[in-house]
Amino acid sequence: MAPAMPKGPLGGSFAWRSDAFQNYDSWALQVAPEDIAEIESAATATKAAGLDIRQITRDHFPLPGFTSRLAQLRQRILSELGFGYVRGLPVERWDAEFRMRVYWGISRHIGDPVPQNRNGHLIGHVIDIGTSVNDANKRITQTNAELSFHVDSCDVVALLCLATSKSGGESAIVSGVAVHDEMMRTRPDLCAALYGPIPMDRRGEVPAGGKGWYEMPLFNWCCNSFTGFAPVRLYVESVHRFPDAPPLTPLLSEALDLFYELCADPRFCLMIPFKPGDIQYIHNHVVFHARTAYIDHPAPAPKRHLMRLWLSAADGRELPDTLLAKWPVVERGKLRGGAVIAPDREWVVPLEPETPAY
Structure with missing residues (x-):
């Protein structure tokens, strides 16, 4: 049976294009001195x-004056645009502990944290720790390599910038709905292909009794809603290390x-233009994110x-079982997403980056 699909392009507020958001200062949520005082x-x-x-x-974490603005930001993230920024x-x-x-x-006003890896890390450090991009059992977030457009395994991913690179490392986002609609208009056959299963490498995050790879559609249509x-x-590409x-297929x-x-x-x-002190919030089901390769300061x-x-x-939103x-x-209403952690681990908050990445 063919997977469920919408009958045509989806449109709506999630289907934005880049030219609508060029003036960063006009749409990012800028914290004022009184907000910072509340936060501290x-x-x-x-x-x-x-x-x-x-x-x-x-x-x-009560924020009497800032809470209403965070609520508006959350509404834009989940129901209007799929992203939002605190700046x-x-x-x-x-210090490191106070920053955390x-x-x-602040992020508890947006959602509830879930672990990001099998070691139960609730906060991850995205930093180059020397992991080789060719190590197929490691994620590449802790290298300085380019990251193509992707999502994380959660409803909303948050990134707080502490320091930028000497060159490169630019952050980018894209409306998955707008890309989907463009494919449906111009190549409906290729759009339909992405509603079918795609093999993907687990990169070492293998659940008990599972395989090193899994299959999942890139586009999903469930409960009259799109999920990417x-x-x-x-x-x-690396999934083919598994025989x-x-x-x-050529079509896929x-x-x-x-x-x-x-x-x-x-x-x-x-x-x-990510700057220190910025928090980026992305609704993973409709907006995908990427970064360019970078070179750190000496x-x-x-x-x-x-x-x-x-x-x-x-x-x-309701999510597909895929x-x-x-x-x-x-399941909606449950603490969902995240990683399956090792049975001997508890949920932890590492103050500093760890080596190895897992």
Whole structure:
């Protein structure tokens, strides 16, 4: 049976193009001095109360004047545009532990953190730790290599910028809905192909009893709603190290080529001037993200460093069961998404990057 598909292009507010958001300062949520005072007061109170970062809930992090603006931001992320930015946090004046309290506390107003890897890390460090891009059992986020357009295994991914690189490392986002609609208009046969299963490499994140690869559609249509799951292109290519993984058909290869080409097309691709103190929130089901390769400043200058949270939205959209090939839970109202952690691990918040990446 052919997978379910919409009858035509989807349109709507999620189907934006890059030219609508060129003036970054006009649409990013800029924090004011009074917002920063509230944020610092809330973070200080959690520390004074002896709360471990993992224990901090939204109620523990009240922001009387800032909460309504965060609620509007959350609405844009989940129901209107699929992304939102907080800008201007003074990260340089906070130590590592306090930064995490701030980042965690603000983000609890957006969603609920879930683990990002089998070691149970609730905050990830996106930084080049020397991992080889050719190590097929490791993700490539902790290298300085290019990352093609992709999604993470959560409702909303958050990235806080602490330091930028000497060159490169530009962040980009794209509306998966706009790319889908363009494919449906121009090559409906290739669009349809992406509604079928695509083999993908788990890159070492293998659940108990599972294989090193899995299959999942890039486009999904469930409950009258679109859900995208874009893999890093390298993870589709490296899956063929497994002899039992199905080969890509010529049609599927052509469809993937067109998909990644359109994602990078300036009509759709929005380049973001990430700066220290920015938080990027992305609704993974409709917006895909990427970064260019980069070169760090020579020591002792800090390396490019982002901190990542994976967030579950209890009131998020209904999701297709096809995501269960990668997600532990997809049910709406549950803590969903994230990684299956090793049985001997607990959920942790590493203050600094760890080596190895897992």
